[in-house]
Amino acid sequence: MKIRIKVKLIILIVVLILAVVPFVNLTLAEIFNKSKPEVAEKLYDYYLKYPVSFQKDEVLYKRAETIISGLSRYRIMMGMKMGERNLDYSTIDKAIDSYKKIIQDYPKSKRYTLAYKGILDLYIYNGDANNLENWIKWGKYSEKDEIRGISMLYEGYVHFSNREYTEAEDVLESFVLGNKDIDYMYYFLKGHIEFARENFQKADAYYGKASEIGWGFDSTLFGNLVPSYRKLWLEELDYKNGENKIKGRVTVDGVGIPFVEVYLQKARQGYSSRGIDFVAITDKDGYYETIGVKDGKYDLGIGVGTGILFEKAYLEKNRFNFEVLDDVEYDFQFSSAMKIIKPKAEELVDGNKFEVEWEEVQGAEFYRVKVVGVGNSSMFTTVIMDEKRQVDIRGNKAVFDIEVLKHSPSGYSIDENGVVSPEAIMGYVYSEITVYIMVDAYDENENMLSSSAPMTNYYDMMPSLKVGGKQTEGERLISKVQYKEAISHYENLLLDDEENIEALSYLAKLYIYGWGKGTSDAEKAINYGIQVYELTGKADVLLRVLGATTPSQYRENIELGKKVFNIIPEEYRDSYYYWYRGDYYRSIGEFEKAREDLLLADNVRDSDIIYIDLYYGEYERAIEFLKDENTKLYFMSKGKLMDGIELLMDLDENDKELILFKEFLDRYLKRELDYEERKDDFYRVYNNIKNPDIRIILNEIKADNYWD
Missing domain, CATH: 1.25.40.10 (Tetratricopeptide repeat domain)
Known part of the structure; x- marks a missing residue:
């Protein structure tokens, strides 16, 4: 049993x-x-x-x-x-x-x-x-x-x-x-x-x-x-039935890839699946040809199986859209990712400096090093400058100073209350976060030749580093977005030590960004930045402050602005410096000086340069600037602008509508109004100008500002 x-x-x-x-x-x-x-x-x-x-x-x-x-x-x-x-x-x-x-x-x-x-x-x-x-x-x-x-x-x-x-x-x-x-x-x-x-x-x-x-x-x-x-x-597609074909090829390491979908949408329309239904498919050798499309500015794209892109880098070109007036050729190229020699994965940085080394790429004119970091509140990617404050790096290695990176130009996010993310104040590389390292290689025209960053990969396979040491109490408050408390903390530190560099540096940035809408204090920020410069001889903090100063703040602090730009030493007068100083001159109405500086900011091809030429009636100068292949106007048509400017040459300078147009340019260049107010101002002027020649220019200004 x-x-x-x-x-x-x-x-x-x-x-x-x-x-x-x-x-x-x-x-x-x-x-x-x-x-x-x-x-x-x-x-x-x-x-x-x-x-x-x-x-x-x-x-x-x-x-x-x-x-x-x-x-x-x-x-x-x-x-x-x-x-x-x-x-x-x-x-x-x-x-x-x-x-x-x-x-x-x-x-x-x-x-x-x-x-x-x-x-x-x-x-x-x-x-x-x-x-x-x-x-x-x-x-x-x-x-x-x-x-x-x-x-x-x-x-x-x-x-x-x-x-x-x-x-x-x-x-x-x-x-x-x-x-x-x-x-x-x-x-x-x-x-x-x-x-x-x-x-x-x-x-x-x-x-x-x-x-x-x-x-x-x-x-x-x-x-x-x-x-x-x-x-x-298809029923809503408004660019079909045109005469222009867009043709090109999609390749990986030089081999054509079939069955890649090709998308097309009007420039600056954002990103949506509805807007990128395919207009072509690549053939067995990777070539494509779209339907005929009408003249216009377009954003072209592709849809690729992610397996094809795994450990492959996309060789980005130095353009975000193009103007189609005839047939256009455009290729999408991918290559095997280049190798970073150091750092290795999760390498610990002991001290204030670290080195990045990579394999050389044939034909590369320069390299850019980027970090991808995960902070307490966000994920970010940015190009970083080396210890010599160079972004475009020659050779296959570079040394980076964490103190420089704390104050170098960087992007950041702003929430609905006007509060910036901690990266605006602390930079991208600081204690207690892991950052992933990427290197891109470029030719002389800033087209990417190779990259260490594949389109798809796993982060644990990427070179990365973590900065040793602990955050200070003030940094901890900033990383938690407790900005008012951080200001109090640092101001208390200055009561005991008026030359405390950390306190002065962070107060300069805390005050320029503020802790919400309407809380920024440019005068305090600039003065703190000047103190850092006088004590250390370094102008990084000052430049960071100037990069966040608004046109209205420049107008409220004209003499202080003039002083600060004059004291910054020659070794700090790079593209960013001229960009910021050009912004200062433009804001206070000294447009010719602004134009000179904006031209020296060689990484910025600003549409404001065109507007300054039109304001002064320098029409031939404007046309020559537009003919320069280095001039990049992402949302305006060079052809239409040149046509409109040539027609303006025949107008009497005392023409009432031309005067009205130039008065608008004066307000626009100074940024006297906020974005929505500028839009309202534009349409008031637009509706009062009937001259078709001036309207050609106005339509391009509308496209430049996305006021459609």
């Missing part, structure tokens, strides 16, 4: 192990599927390893879907970049293997067709034309009608991407409609072909038929998400 009970108990335990535990794993995987896909993937793996388990085909499919999580692409526009989940090749291969396992072992599975489509989608996503072709051929000989139909559609898609539209049509001629699950794919592909041929009415009709059917196969189509709003996007 006891033996029977023991046997039953053993059997029960075995049943629990073989049946209940896998069931629990599967249930937990379903729970974590969306919130923690990496956990769900491991649970699916555990389930598949059990000798006795059911629904393995279903679990293989769910495992693959969990791994790829929707196939969203890394989208790179000229103006910005946006990536979601990083999928490297090995991760994508896991998903492909799951699909292949279903094809191999479960021919009667209801997921069989979806697995086949998943394989094709992932090879498109990976830009793998050879494997895609092999699996398309495999599908042609399948006994399943659905598989043959999908094979036919993807063969048509390959012809479409290669701009072989007649061949694509020939393939689709024998496609048999009647299966709702794949008919919508047919109509989408027909729509894509007609779109590429610029038969937009036909394309709209086909997209409409696809929409009527609905999505039969989850959320992917031809290696990307289903373009569910494409019909609406």
Whole structure:
């Protein structure tokens, strides 16, 4: 009797192990599927390893879907970049293997067709034309009608991407409609072909038929998400039916990448998935050609599978958009990331200096070192200057001084209450935070030749450093955004030690930024900065203060501003100095002096230079400036500006509307009003000027300020 009970108990335990535990794993995987896909993937793996388990085909499919999580692409526009989940090749291969396992072992599975489509989608996503072709051929000989139909559609898609539209049509001629699950794919592909041929009415009709059917196969189509709003996007597309073609190539280490989606939107429209439906697809050699587009300023971009970009750097060009007046060529290039020799990962900095060394890049004119840091309240990326205050570094190594970095120019965020992030005051490299190091190589025209920072990678693989030592009490208050308390702390320190450099330095920056709207005190900030300079001979703090001083503060402190710019020594008079001094002169109405300084700030090509020329009636000088290839006006059209300026030459200087226009320029250049007030002022002037020649210029000012 006891033996029977023991046997039953053993059997029960075995049943629990073989049946209940896998069931629990599967249930937990379903729970974590969306919130923690990496956990769900491991649970699916555990389930598949059990000798006795059911629904393995279903679990293989769910495992693959969990791994790829929707196939969203890394989208790179000229103006910005946006990536979601990083999928490297090995991760994508896991998903492909799951699909292949279903094809191999479960021919009667209801997921069989979806697995086949998943394989094709992932090879498109990976830009793998050879494997895609092999699996398309495999599908042609399948006994399943659905598989043959999908094979036919993807063969048509390959012809479409290669701009072989007649061949694509020939393939689709024998496609048999009647299966709702794949008919919508047919109509989408027909729509894509007609779109590429610029038969937009036909394309709209086909997209409409696809929409009527609905999505039969989850959320992917031809290696990307289903373009569910494409019909609406096409109907609202206002730049089609033009004469200009944009052409180029997408390459990785010089090899063309197929099936990359190419996007186009009007410049300065921000970033949205609605605005970047593809206007072209790269062919087998990586070349693309868009539909004909109208004249205008555009932001061009691409959507790439993240596996393609893993450990590859994007070679950015020195432009954020371009003006299309004729055919344009533009390439997107990626290369294997260059190597940083030091620091290694998580290297500790002992002292105030650290060195960065990297491998040399052939043809590089200079390098820039960037840090990516995670502070107490934000994540940030910025270019840093070396101990000699150089941003553009010659050679393959540089030494950085943490004290210089604390006060060097940097970006920062501001919340809705006007409170700046701690980086504005503390800089980007300070005690108790880890910063990741990146190096970019550039040619003489500031086009990137290589980078140590791949588009997709894992942070724990990047060179990084952590500054030793502890934050002081004042720094701790700043890092917690307790600015008023930090000011009190440092002012108390000065009562005991009026030459305390830390207190003077941080008070200068705390007062220029303030602790909310209307709390900045430029006079105090500048005077504290002057004290730091007089005690140390270093002007970094002063320059940091000047970089944050507003036009109205300059007008309120004209003599103090003149004094501070005069005392800054020659070795600190770099591009930033001339940029800040030009801003000072512009704010107080000394426009010619402002123009001279803005031209010396060689990293700034300011549209204000054009406005100064127009204000003084220096029309030929303005045109020569516009003809300079180094002049970059990101949102204005050089061609339209030159046309308008040439027409202004014929106007009488006493013309009432011209005088009204120049009065506006005077107010605009001085920044006498805030952004919204300047916009209202602009439209008041715009509505009172009827001269079409002046209006040409006004329309470009409107584009420059995004006042559309």
